[in-house]
Amino acid sequence: MLRLHRPKVYARYSRVEASHLRRQILFLVGGLGVGVAAVLMARAADLAQDGFRAGVAAWPWLPLIVTPAGFALSCLLARNWFPGSQGSGIPQVIAARKLPSTETSGHLVSLRIAGGKILLMLLGLVAGGSLGREGPTVQVGAAIMQAAGRVASIRRSSLLLAGGAAGVAAAFNTPLAGIVFAIEELSRSFDSKASGIVIMTVMLAGLTAQMLLGDYTYFGxxxxxxAPGVAWIAVPAVAVVGGALGGLFNRINVVWSRRVPGKLGVFIRRRPIVTAALLGLLVAILGLASGSDVSGTGYEAARAAIHQTPADVSLWYGPAKLLATLASTLSGIPGGIFSPSLSIGAGLGLDVAYLLNVDAVQAIALLGMCAYLAGVVQAPxxxxxxxxEMxxxxxxxxxxxxxxLIxxxxxxxxxxxGVYHALARNFAVPPPAPPADDKATTADSARDSV
Structure with a gap:
């Protein structure tokens, strides 16, 4: 009898082995793909920022024309050709994970959206927007893993979680932060079934990025x-300033995305492209008025603040960068807030150190980075x-x-x-019905500022 059933046992064992092999290939292809995508996005983002700065060096008034035009074009393309690509992309990944398995997530995470995300993010950077690339890398990573996962029977939510975590790890060269981000922010819980997928994908994406860029520390x-003493006074001061301004940034984004009341709200809903252009003009004016480069990720300013050259960063930089990032985000153009938030926090830390007249300037700038980011995402x-890790x-x-914590x-x-989970709710329910006198409101008007 055993001999009669042995071929069936072997066949079942072969199917299990084949399924396991497909999963291993999936992890390999997906992890390598996320790592390569993160590196290419980083290189392209640097070139886009360099192009904008070269133009400003030759024609200082150029942002007054290029930034509003670039914001308007990016907003137009995002709304009409790449819906779902607006904002950082992290709220879309969170919302996609919460969808029932019977519903498609193609309107939130897909390779088409990922391609549009990259192109429009670069357009925003070359136009001088205050944008980051790490949030978009999360959405792109999730799209790559979801596409690769179609060949294996793995839960979509696990694939999105792994792709998003790998995007953070590869973008910053911070593998531990990628795993913590997946647990604390993307899933808000520890999923033992997905932990192996997340760790393996993060490892592969991180190794791929290191092979292409080398082993490096993001900020050095x-x-x-x-030191104990007067410098510790800065801890509660920085925490209160960073937490309050981060919470305010969060609150304004959520209110803007869900319907601003009054005549201003009607204008925003009826004229989204014009609104984006006006916000782009505000970003350009902030840069000229503050005498600071408020465009791009803010990497150079943050690095200068926490190392030996904090004097190179103006005391106006933190507030100006905050307003420029807020305007860029509210415009609805694709781009993240992760790196700009770190840069804003470093600038605010310098301001607190100056007001308290303490010597540990670089250390307080480092605290400011952590405080403001924690205030925005509420993920301590x-x-x-x-x-x-940076x-x-x-x-x-x-x-x-x-x-x-404070x-x-x-x-x-x-x-x-936190801002990501609050904005993710815009994708979980349909937007509210437009008022009778607002016939120009489109179905996705409540989703533009994510």
């Missing part, structure tokens, strides 16, 4: 410390881990944890939840 190794653990500064771990609490008093 930092060795600053916060992710904020601490990502800043620590700088490899172990001596600042305790004050970073303290400032992130900032998160302060932010929650202004905004009920």
């Amino acid at each position: 190794s930092s060795y600053v410390t916060l 653990l992710t904020s601490v881990v990502i800043v620590q 700088t490899l500064n172990h001596s600042m771990l305790l004050p970073l944890m303290l400032v992130a 900032a998160g609490k302060i932010s929650s008093l202004i905004a009920p939840e």
